Amino acid sequence: MYEGRAGGIRRAVRGAHSGDYNVNTTGISVMGNFDLVGPTRALKHSLVQLIAWRLGSAYHGAYGKPFIFDGRFSRISGHRDVMQTACPGRHVYSWLPTLRERVTQRLGDYRSKIERAWRKGGAKRGDLGAVRIGERGENGGRHTTFARGRMYSSSGGVHTLWRGAILTRYVSTGETGGKLGYPTSDQRAVDGGLRVGFEHGTITYDRSTGKTTVKLR
Numbered sequence: 001m002y003e004g005r006a007g008g009i010r011r012a013v014r015g016a017h018s019g020d021y022n023v024n025t026t027g028i029s030v031m032g033n034f035d036l037v038g039p040t041r042a043l044k045h046s047l048v049q050l051i052a053w054r055l056g057s058a059y060h061g062a063y064g065k066p067f068i069f070d071g072r073f074s075r076i077s078g079h080r081d082v083m084q085t086a087c088p089g090r091h092v093y094s095w096l097p098t099l100r101e102r103v104t105q106r107l108g109d110y111r112s113k114i115e116r117a118w119r120k121g122g123a124k125r126g127d128l129g130a131v132r133i134g135e136r137g138e139n140g141g142r143h144t145t146f147a148r149g150r151m152y153s154s155s156g157g158v159h160t161l162w163r164g165a166i167l168t169r170y171v172s173t174g175e176t177g178g179k180l181g182y183p184t185s186d187q188r189a190v191d192g193g194l195r196v197g198f199e200h201g202t203i204t205y206d207r208s209t210g211k212t213t214v215k216l217r
Helices: 041-057 096-107 113-120 165-172
Strands: 131-138 141-146 149-154 157-162 188-190 193-198 201-206 211-216
Touching (some): 041 096, 041 131, 113 149, 113 157, 165 193, 165 211
Antiparallel strands (some): 141 149, 188 193, 193 201
C-alpha cells in the first residue's frame, strides 16, 4: 500500500480521483486490469485492512448511502458509480458486496470512549461536527480531530478542546507529545477568560488581552 497525494494518510486531504466527488471521500487505486484478471488474496486483504481502518477511525460503518455532491452513493463504491469508466474492473466491482461484509466483520461493534462521547453529543450534527482526522492512539491516550475542536481520552478522562486560542497554543506546544501531556479538564470559565487543566500544567486565555499563558508544574 502506498500513500498517493501528499499531506498525510490520516488527514482529510482532497484527492483527484473522481472530479466533483473528491470532497469528503477517500480514493483507493487498485493497480492492474481487473476486467481481465481477478484480485489477488493479498490485494483483497489489503483493501479490507485499509478501508476498515479509514472508516473505523472516522466512526463510520461499511454500509449506508451518504450524500455526496449531487446524489447518494454506497459508503464503499466503485469509480464507475460516479464517472464514465470501467474502473475498478468487473472482477473487483463484483467483489464489492463481499468487501463491505468483510469490512463490517473487521470493525465489529466496538466503540471507543471518544466515539461514545461524540455520539452522545449529537455526532456530526452536534457542536463538534464531523470527524476531520480519525482517532489515533498516541503517548498513553487517544485523540480525534473534529470540524470544530478536538477530543482527548486518557487516564484523566475524556475532554474536549474547542477551536480557538487555547487549542492553538496547546498544539503549538507539541500537543499530547509535549510537556503538558493530555487534558484533565474541559475548557472552563475563569475571571476574564478560559482555562484548561493538563497532566502537567494549565493553559489560560485572557479575553481582555487575547493572550494565552502556559504554566507547567
